[in-house]
Every structure is written in C-alpha cells, then in structure tokens.
Amino acid sequence: MSATIKDIARECGVGVSTVSRAINNHPDINQDTKKLVLDTVKKYNYVPNNSARNLKRIASKTIAILVKGISNPLFFSMVEMMEKEIKNNKYNYFLQHVDDRQDEVDIAISLIKEKRLSGIVFLGGLYDRSEEKLSKITVPFVLSTIGMMDANIKATCSSFSLDDKLEGYKIVDYLIKKGHKKIAFLGASADDESVGKLRLEGYKKAHKENNISFDEDLIRCMDETLPSYSMKNGYKVMKDLLANKKQFTAVFAISDMQAIGASKAIFEAGLKIPEDISMVGFDGLDNGLFYNPSITTLAQPIEEISTESISALFKMIKSKKSVKGKVFPGTLIERESTRAI
Numbered sequence: 001m002s003a004t005i006k007d008i009a010r011e012c013g014v015g016v017s018t019v020s021r022a023i024n025n026h027p028d029i030n031q032d033t034k035k036l037v038l039d040t041v042k043k044y045n046y047v048p049n050n051s052a053r054n055l056k057r058i059a060s061k062t063i064a065i066l067v068k069g070i071s072n073p074l075f076f077s078m079v080e081m082m083e084k085e086i087k088n089n090k091y092n093y094f095l096q097h098v099d100d101r102q103d104e105v106d107i108a109i110s111l112i113k114e115k116r117l118s119g120i121v122f123l124g125g126l127y128d129r130s131e132e133k134l135s136k137i138t139v140p141f142v143l144s145t146i147g148m149m150d151a152n153i154k155a156t157c158s159s160f161s162l163d164d165k166l167e168g169y170k171i172v173d174y175l176i177k178k179g180h181k182k183i184a185f186l187g188a189s190a191d192d193e194s195v196g197k198l199r200l201e202g203y204k205k206a207h208k209e210n211n212i213s214f215d216e217d218l219i220r221c222m223d224e225t226l227p228s229y230s231m232k233n234g235y236k237v238m239k240d241l242l243a244n245k246k247q248f249t250a251v252f253a254i255s256d257m258q259a260i261g262a263s264k265a266i267f268e269a270g271l272k273i274p275e276d277i278s279m280v281g282f283d284g285l286d287n288g289l290f291y292n293p294s295i296t297t298l299a300q301p302i303e304e305i306s307t308e309s310i311s312a313l314f315k316m317i318k319s320k321k322s323v324k325g326k327v328f329p330g331t332l333i334e335r336e337s338t339r340a341i
Helices: 005-012 016-023 031-043 051-057 073-088 104-115 164-177 195-209 231-243 256-268 302-319
Strands: 062-068 092-098 119-123 141-144 157-162 183-186 250-253 278-283 296-299 326-328 331-333
Touching: 005 016, 005 031, 016 031, 062 073, 062 104, 073 092, 073 119, 073 302, 092 104, 104 119, 119 302, 141 302, 157 164, 157 302, 164 183, 164 195, 164 250, 164 278, 164 296, 164 331, 183 195, 183 231, 183 256, 231 256, 250 256, 256 278, 302 326
Parallel strands: 062 092, 062 119, 119 141, 141 157, 157 326, 183 250, 250 278, 278 296
Antiparallel strands: 296 331
16 A cells, blocks of 8 residues: 555654645755655655645636536537537536436536536526525536526626527417417426526417417426427327317427427327418427428527637636626528418
8 A cells, every 4th residue: 555645744753734845845844854754755655646736726627518408409509519619729528417307506516626617508407596506606607598687696607598588479479470369388397497487478478469368278388207398298298288179270389399299299180280280399400490391490599609608608717707698589480380370
C-alpha cells in the first residue's frame, strides 16, 4: 500500500499543511524541515496527488446539457447543433437525461459539485421554478426552449424560446378562421407547468377572443405510462377520445409526433384527414413533412435557438454576467392535413 500525505506528516512529526508546503516549494517553511520532508517523500516513493490542486487551478471546460423529454426528436437536432458550437469553443460536454418526474434543478446542483461544470443548458422542463431555487445554480446557465419567468433571479442566466402561449393561440385562431368550432387539444401531462400549460392557455385564449366556447372533454392530457410527446402517446390519447364519440372537426396536438400518432388512430377509425378532421402539430419536424398527408405545424427556429443559447452561455462564462435572452417567433407552415369547412 502506497504512502499518503498523512503518513509522511506522521513520519516527520509535522502537520499535513507543512508537508504540502515543502512539496510545493513554498518559501514559508524552515529549510531543515523542508529537507526532512523531501527525504521522507523520497524514502517512501510518495507521489503527490495533484488532482485537488489542479481542480482549483484549471477550469473544467465542461458544459452539461440537461434534456427533459429525451424521446423528443426536436431535442436530438438541437443537441447536435449545440455540440458543434461547444466543440468550436474547445469545451467538452455531456448529456444528462432527466425523467419527467425528476427535478432538473436538483440534478443540476448535484452535477455542479460532481463534474465541476463551467455551464449548463436546460433543454425542456423548467418554467415554474422559484427565484430561490434557480439562484442555487452557481454556474452560468441557459434555458433553451423555455422562457425565463422571473427577471430578478440572482444567478448568471439567460433564456431563448418561443412565446408558447402566443404560438398556441396562433394555431387555434388559424383553425377557427378556417371555420372549425370543435377543436380537440392533445396536451401534456395533467400537472404540467411548462410549455403544455402555456399552449393550452393559447388554445383557450383563441376561443375566447373569437367568442367560441370550448368543450372541456376535448382537452386531453398525455398518457403518463407512455413516452411524453410521442407517436404512441398521441395514438393512445386519440383512440380514447374517439371511443367517447365526441364530435370535433380539428385537432391541435402540442407536438408533431403526437399529431402523427393521433392521425393513425383517426385513420383506423375509418375517418380521413383533412376531409373529416384537420390536424395541426407543433415543432416543424421533418417527420410531419414526409407523413401522408403532410402535417400542418408551428415550426420552431431550432437552429437560431440552439446557436444563440450556446453563444450566450459562453459570453456568461467569460463575463460572469447575465445575458439578455430572446423570444423568437414561430412559423405556421400550412400543409395537407388541414382544410377550411
């Protein structure tokens, strides 16, 4: 068993700090004591563990990307873009999957201690976290695809996202202008406090401003036993909705993958899109473009969100000051899955 710094200190009859000063050639040490320590180090072939000193002297140059909703293809593309920018800045990165029921802030705080992070990107999740909780994150961080709700957070942070309430409103207003009055909503989990909640608020606002009442029975939450925002989830929820024999002429699904899954359930019920039911998704994924019929969608500018998120993070790492975030406009892309009635 190799000697430790405590063994050397004990052998020399000095403290551990004295051994450390001798090894590091510190001027504040008696020369005879220094010689005794170094001779003892040589005698026991002691190799100093420099990792602790190095951790203090060298920045980790590591970025963590915390992804809440790993099954969402939108995040795959964003991570790829972020990876490129991180490598261009000669930093390392690692991905951390956060389950739907996990608190990403708690995980971030643990990772900061374990990995000595330089910065964090939160993809998905977050929205209703308190100022007190977010202020415990001691490295710069960016909320990407999620807006910053509290401008007074005492942390080095920024956010880049859509206005999800506004974009949800735009989709439903578009459907209402096409003559639809019975619009189903395929949302997030029942306790969602993030984008699902905001897009639902947009759904309700569009009905209110167009003087149209909505049916609560047409508002459906995800099946929490299935992957979030997935085709399987959209398929299952739509099957359940159709089984209830509720009448509707259009569907707003808060992800393209849910919209694709829901479309299959509609076809299996002997109905056609858009002849019987119009379908709109959210995100602007290629999956919806190559589906038949192609899915009308609200496209997120993921390249801009990704690159500006990373750019802001590195500015904050350098300056130790928060950077002003940005709210991007979405783009409604009309495809084959919707029609006027």
